[in-house]
Amino acid sequence: MSAVDFKEGLIAEIPNLRAFAASLSGSMQLADDLVQDTLLKAWGNADKFQPGTSLRAWLFTILRNTYYSLYRKRGREVQDSEGTYADRLATHGNQESHLDLADFRKALAKLPEEQREVLIMVGATGLSYEETAEICGVAIGTIKSRVNRARAKLAELLSIRGVDDLGPDFRITAAVQRAGPETVGS
Amino acid sequence: MNLMNADPPEAARVDDDDEAVLNPKVQESIGRSLKAHYDDLVNSPVPDRFLALLAQLEATEQRLRTEDGADERG
Numbered sequence: 001m002s003a004v005d006f007k008e009g010l011i012a013e014i015p016n017l018r019a020f021a022a023s024l025s026g027s028m029q030l031a032d033d034l035v036q037d038t039l040l041k042a043w044g045n046a047d048k049f050q051p052g053t054s055l056r057a058w059l060f061t062i063l064r065n066t067y068y069s070l071y072r073k074r075g076r077e078v079q080d081s082e083g084t085y086a087d088r089l090a091t092h093g094n095q096e097s098h099l100d101l102a103d104f105r106k107a108l109a110k111l112p113e114e115q116r117e118v119l120i121m122v123g124a125t126g127l128s129y130e131e132t133a134e135i136c137g138v139a140i141g142t143i144k145s146r147v148n149r150a151r152a153k154l155a156e157l158l159s160i161r162g163v164d165d166l167g168p169d170f171r172i173t174a175a176v177q178r179a180g181p182e183t184v185g186s
Numbered sequence: 187m188n189l190m191n192a193d194p195p196e197a198a199r200v201d202d203d204d205e206a207v208l209n210p211k212v213q214e215s216i217g218r219s220l221k222a223h224y225d226d227l228v229n230s231p232v233p234d235r236f237l238a239l240l241a242q243l244e245a246t247e248q249r250l251r252t253e254d255g256a257d258e259r260g
Contacts, residue, residue, distance in 0.1 A: 003247070007240055014236050019227035032233060039236065043243045101226065104219040123217055124224035151208055151216050160212045 001051040009055045010039060016056060016125060017063055023120045024067050025074075026109050034071055038063040057131040064117065064135060072113075107157035115150035118143050 001009075017038055021031035041062050042049075049058050108116060114136075121132040122143065133140045154160075208216075 003244070007244060010240060011237065014232050015228045015230075018230070018232065019224050022227050023224065028230075032235070035236065036239060039239060040243075043240070100219070101222055104223055108220075108223065119220065120224060123220040148208075151213060154216050155208060155212050158216075160215060 001049070003046075006046050006049070010042060010059075013056055013059050014039075017059055020060060020120060020125060021063060021067070023108070024064070024113070024117055025071055030071060030074060034063060034067055037066050037070070041066065054127075054131060056125070057127060057135055060121070060125075060127070061135045103158065104154075107154050110157055111150055111153055115146050115153065118146045119150040119154075122147050 014035065017035045018028075018031050021034040021038075022028050025031055025034060038059060042059055045062075049055065108119075111119070118132055118136065121127045121135065122129060127135070129140050129143050133143045136143065
């Protein structure tokens with residue numbers, strides 16, 4: 001991979017790096033500092049990148065390690081003093097869809113980091129379970145169980161009706177159907 | 187008759203159970219929100235500082251290379 005290709009590759013990944021960094025740290029300002037550090041480290045270690053492997057996965061590994069070693073504490077401080085970007089974004093743009101998004105982001109921010117990061121990687125970035133497992137340095141089974149727990153926790157936080165809720169509803173529907181259509185007056 | 191007693195089996199419990207199976211519609215809804223959250227961030231304008239940084243790194247590298255060449259000649 002030529003230096004120019006490498007640079008172009010980095011540029012192409014910046015939006016994803018920012019999105020992942022913001023999802024991790026909860027702050028756009030911290031995210032940009034984190035992306036800057038990541039780009040600097042990537043540039044300095046360009047010879048360690050293996051052409052043909054996923055540049056995104058490689059960069060996410062650097063970003064994630066940088067976050068956990070340097071930024072995690074700062075992230076909490078910034079969130080305490082300024083709130084998360086989710087709070088600020090809540091007032092912009094299309095009211096209805098942004099209310100939903102803001103609610104979702106607040107719930108997302110409440111997840112434990114180890115669950116939030118894998119849910120984002122697997123569910124939004126296009127990284128595979130295998131790549132995510134490699135980035136986090138754990139087994140694929142661990143990633144799967146974290147994703148499951150993250151989804152369940154989100155459903156709970158957002159009060160989305162899950163399987164547990166379907167039970168009673170299903171029973172009510174069944175009872176109503178047996179009683180005859182004229183009683184279906186809900 | 188079993189409809190009244192059709193309690194969700196253990197596997198359907200969502201708390202603290204890795205094998206919990208969420209309703210596919212719930213999963214779909216979470217998946218959509220996740221994409222909306224992430225894509226919104228991905229599509230937000232990228233500050234100029236990153237392009238400037240990479241241009242600077244590239245220029246520094248080229249200058250060093252040129253200087254190396256000059257050293258060898260000199």
